[in-house]
Amino acid sequence: MSNTAGHTGVFISFEGIDGAGKSTHIDTLAARLRSAGRDVVLTREPGGTALAERLRELVLHQPMDPLTESLLIFAARRDHLQQVIEPALAAGRVVLCDRFTDATFAYQGAGRGFDTAQLEQLERWVQQGRQPDLTFWFDLPPEVAAERLSGARVPDRFEQQPAEFFRRVNDGYRARAQTHPQRFIRLDASQQRDAVWADLEAALTRRGLL
Ligand SMILES: Nc1ncnc2c1ncn2[C@@H]1O[C@H](COP(=O)(O)OP(=O)(O)O)[C@@H](O)[C@H]1O
Numbered sequence: 001m002s003n004t005a006g007h008t009g010v011f012i013s014f015e016g017i018d019g020a021g022k023s024t025h026i027d028t029l030a031a032r033l034r035s036a037g038r039d040v041v042l043t044r045e046p047g048g049t050a051l052a053e054r055l056r057e058l059v060l061h062q063p064m065d066p067l068t069e070s071l072l073i074f075a076a077r078r079d080h081l082q083q084v085i086e087p088a089l090a091a092g093r094v095v096l097c098d099r100f101t102d103a104t105f106a107y108q109g110a111g112r113g114f115d116t117a118q119l120e121q122l123e124r125w126v127q128q129g130r131q132p133d134l135t136f137w138f139d140l141p142p143e144v145a146a147e148r149l150s151g152a153r154v155p156d157r158f159e160q161q162p163a164e165f166f167r168r169v170n171d172g173y174r175a176r177a178q179t180h181p182q183r184f185i186r187l188d189a190s191q192q193r194d195a196v197w198a199d200l201e202a203a204l205t206r207r208g209l210l
């Protein structure tokens with residue numbers, strides 16, 4: 001839907017293992033889009049609403065079985081979609097979301113071994129066909145990410161996992177990129193910041209979004 005400035009809503013998600021460089025580029029992109037006159041909503045998952053942020057705290061810090069974890073993540077996602085994402089898109093805004101459902105397939109599916117077919121059911125049920133228009137996947141070897149993160153912040157339940165876990169997570173992202181090639185853009189996140197940004201910017205320019 002278009003707003004009074006003639007803009008159509010755009011939903012962009014940012015994916016990749018912890019430390020891949022998502023946060024670094026989301027803020028830059030938000031500033032860039034705003035200076036181009038776009039109305040930008042910055043949000044994240046799990047989270048993005050008061051309820052979903054409470055669920056995030058549980059998921060990130062409380063041990064639980066993979067089904068409980070997946071249900072809580074999708075419950076948070078349902079609230080986030082209803083309260084924030086769908087209204088913003090309907091108003092013609094650009095939604096920049098730090099992680100979305102591809103993270104569930106990568107972390108709970110590939111990382112924790114939860115059944116992908118069940119995740120697909122939850123995805124259909126909760127999202128009713130809604131998918132990001134564009135997904136930037138920051139592809140980075142786990143050992144480089146670990147190096148970048150060392151000493152940078154207190155690790156949460158996922159960040160404490162061994163390198164092998166993040167290798168599976170990254171493989172999970174690769175599989176998602178292969179099943180959703182039309183919206184996935186792989187960025188070589190091992191490059192210098194400026195080069196990663198240049199690739200991101202070029203992809204958006206090609207699609208007429210910058
Ligand atoms: N291209 C890069 N080269 C080197 N360091 C980077 C690069 N991009 C980000 N970093 C640094 O790596 C760390 C993790 O980046 P961050 O954007 O927080 O990752 P994420 O949000 O994906 O977890 C931060 O300290 C950040 O400054």
Ligand SMILES: Cc1cn([C@H]2C[C@H](O)[C@@H](COP(=O)(O)OP(=O)(O)O)O2)c(=O)[nH]c1=O
Nearest residue numbers: 018045046073099100103104107108158159
């Ligand atoms: C969205 C999502 C995130 N996660 C995990 C990945 C991250 O380790 C964690 C939080 O992500 P993140 O927002 O990257 O946290 P921060 O940058 O503040 O450390 O949640 C899942 O396991 N499943 C999901 O569906």
